[in-house]
Amino acid sequence: MSLNTDLADLFAQFAAIMEIKGESPFKAIAFSKVSRILKDMTFDIRKVCEEGKIGEIEGIGKSSCAIIEEFVRTGRSTDFDEVAASVPAGLLPLLDIPGLGPKTIALVWKQRGVTNLEELVKAIDSGALAGLKGIGAKKVESIKQGIALRSQASQRLGIGEAMPIAHGLVERLRQHKDVAHAEIAGSLRRKRETIGDVDLICALSPAGSGPAVSAAFVQFPEVQRVLGQGPTKASVLTAGGLQVDVRIVPAENFGAALLYFTGSKDHNVKLRGRAQDAGLTLNEWGLYRVSEYDKAAKKTAEAPPVKPVASRTETDVYKALGLAYVAPELREGRGEVEAAVAGTLPTLIEEADIRGDLHSHTTASDGSATIEEMAEAAMARGYKYLAITDHSKSQVIANGLTAERLLKHAAAIRKVSDRLRGITLLAGCEVDILADGHLDFEDAVLAELDIVIASPHIALKQDADKATDRIVRAIENRYVSVIGHPTGRLINRRAGLPLHFERVFKAAAQTGTALEINAGYPRLDLNDVQARGALDAGCWLSINTDAHATDQLGSIGWGIDVARRAWASAARVVNCLSEEKLLEFIRKKRSE
Numbered sequence: 001m002s003l004n005t006d007l008a009d010l011f012a013q014f015a016a017i018m019e020i021k022g023e024s025p026f027k028a029i030a031f032s033k034v035s036r037i038l039k040d041m042t043f044d045i046r047k048v049c050e051e052g053k054i055g056e057i058e059g060i061g062k063s064s065c066a067i068i069e070e071f072v073r074t075g076r077s078t079d080f081d082e083v084a085a086s087v088p089a090g091l092l093p094l095l096d097i098p099g100l101g102p103k104t105i106a107l108v109w110k111q112r113g114v115t116n117l118e119e120l121v122k123a124i125d126s127g128a129l130a131g132l133k134g135i136g137a138k139k140v141e142s143i144k145q146g147i148a149l150r151s152q153a154s155q156r157l158g159i160g161e162a163m164p165i166a167h168g169l170v171e172r173l174r175q176h177k178d179v180a181h182a183e184i185a186g187s188l189r190r191k192r193e194t195i196g197d198v199d200l201i202c203a204l205s206p207a208g209s210g211p212a213v214s215a216a217f218v219q220f221p222e223v224q225r226v227l228g229q230g231p232t233k234a235s236v237l238t239a240g241g242l243q244v245d246v247r248i249v250p251a252e253n254f255g256a257a258l259l260y261f262t263g264s265k266d267h268n269v270k271l272r273g274r275a276q277d278a279g280l281t282l283n284e285w286g287l288y289r290v291s292e293y294d295k296a297a298k299k300t301a302e303a304p305p306v307k308p309v310a311s312r313t314e315t316d317v318y319k320a321l322g323l324a325y326v327a328p329e330l331r332e333g334r335g336e337v338e339a340a341v342a343g344t345l346p347t348l349i350e351e352a353d354i355r356g357d358l359h360s361h362t363t364a365s366d367g368s369a370t371i372e373e374m375a376e377a378a379m380a381r382g383y384k385y386l387a388i389t390d391h392s393k394s395q396v397i398a399n400g401l402t403a404e405r406l407l408k409h410a411a412a413i414r415k416v417s418d419r420l421r422g423i424t425l426l427a428g429c430e431v432d433i434l435a436d437g438h439l440d441f442e443d444a445v446l447a448e449l450d451i452v453i454a455s456p457h458i459a460l461k462q463d464a465d466k467a468t469d470r471i472v473r474a475i476e477n478r479y480v481s482v483i484g485h486p487t488g489r490l491i492n493r494r495a496g497l498p499l500h501f502e503r504v505f506k507a508a509a510q511t512g513t514a515l516e517i518n519a520g521y522p523r524l525d526l527n528d529v530q531a532r533g534a535l536d537a538g539c540w541l542s543i544n545t546d547a548h549a550t551d552q553l554g555s556i557g558w559g560i561d562v563a564r565r566a567w568a569s570a571a572r573v574v575n576c577l578s579e580e581k582l583l584e585f586i587r588k589k590r591s592e
């Protein structure tokens with residue numbers, strides 16, 4: 001489906017360039033609509049083209065069809081290339097800066113001659129943007145923040161981008177005849193939300209050759225540039241500029257290498273400390289007795305010539321250190337080694353524990369599937385319940401529902417639910433938390449629903465006091481069962497509300513309001529540290545995908561990753577409850 005994404009990006013850029021140029025606004029609107037259609041499409045555009053059915057898709061006009069067909073055939077669009085060439089090339093990357101839209105870019109270009117990022121930074125620093133209509137001090141400040149976010153983002157890639165690339169490479173390694181097994185290591189294995197580079201560890205089969213594996217690795221199709229290559233390691237850049245390092249070790253040292261290169265540094269320091277206390281030493285090759293190790297050569301380029309106490313698997317090493325196995329997501333030096341000693345590590349939540357999704361959208365607002373289609377997709381995942389929570393009226397761009405439409409929609413949801421066996425649909429709503437904490441619907445309307453999620457979508461630059469008052473106020477509404485994406489942040493793109501979390505957690509725990517880990521990438525909101533804070537404060541969590549299309553229900557795994565990093569067990573997540581218990585949870589708050 002990456003062709004769909006590529007085309008969606010092309011149309012979005014097309015629309016933006018036309019807006020920058022200030023020509024044919026209707027075409028710009030049409031193109032951005034095509035971009036959205038392509039993004040939400042659940043079928044492969046190439047197939048549609050090949051079947052000659054592209055003209056049948058609603059909302060894609062003639063000129064867009066021609067562009068799509070050419071792109072499918074040749075991988076480019078002459079129309080786009082022509083339009084792109086008519087504005088300075090340095091303006092296009094500016095579109096990626098959060099808070100900087102085509103209108104502003106057009107202004108700084110036409111009025112101040114800015115043609116690239118460097119000139120924009122200079123113009124901001126020298127105050128040259130002063131006096132531009134619509135660009136006040138506040139706007140300049142937000143552009144500045146956007147540039148800072150962007151430069152951070154360019155150094156660290158989101159897990160959602162990095163994981164598929166790493167998976168592809170590790171799968172190829174596993175297929176090599178000289179490889180016994182291969183795993184992703186590093187922060188990616190720990191499921192951190194952003195990563196600097198990818199580490200892969202691969203164990204040789206008994207007669208396997210390191211140089212052969214290394215040589216094959218640098219030839220993989222994802223590889224753009226080779227940074228280094230030797231008999232036991234190789235380092236490359238992939239097409240997207242992601243650095244990937246592979247280390248090739250004998251199978252008997254695999255566990256120790258995987259442990260060492262998975263990190264984190266803090267976790268490894270604790271493990272080494274524990275080894276030392278026991279007269280042992282731990283390195284990337286294995287766990288050794290100090291007395292024997294010190295006599296042997298201390299070259300780290302190859303395995304030391306003494307027999308390790310443990311090295312083949314991670315479990316072996318932990319066991320030899322007197323510890324239970326520590327899941328990679330916990331290895332952050334946040335108390336997990338102490339818990340492993342005490343035997344108090346949590347039983348972490350797994351994807352199979354999820355019994356339903358409490359946050360999803362349909363064509364009634366800005367989703368791309370009907371009630372039935374979403375229900376069937378949820379059933380196919382083995383879910384027992386699905387809450388349909390379309391947007392409320394303030395979300396005009398998202399086709400938010402008026403109270404009247406919402407109640408009709410709820411009736412339609414219940415009708416489908418009655419007809420289906422094996423799954424219950426909850427008629428709900430994702431009601432906007434307005435800037436002052438009021439909700440977008442009266443209580444009398446919310447009372448008609450089975451479940452209410454309240455989420456912030458607008459005014460995400462409030463100060464901490466205001467933002468906290470706002471969210472706490474929403475929590476205090478008896479009809480609100482879940483706070484959706486509580487901060488509104490987007491990884492690498494938007495910082496979100498700077499909440500005083502202790503106050504939010506306290507209110508949520510007291511009222512029995514679940515806080516969401518929004519699993520939709522790039523939200524992942526709450527993040528790992530916040531979610532752990534919520535658990536420590538006694539809050540319930542809810543892990544939801546916020547699916548706007550049937551296949552997006554599958555993104556629950558990103559949320560599970562965050563929850564595991566937060567030490568969450570299934571017992572603390574409301575959508576791991578049985579339907580009966582979940583409804584009881586909702587009722588309890590409403591009756592208090």
Ligand SMILES: [Zn+2]
Nearest residue numbers: 430455484485
């Ligand atoms: Zn939302």
Ligand SMILES: [Zn+2]
Nearest residue numbers: 359361430546
């Ligand atoms: Zn939503």
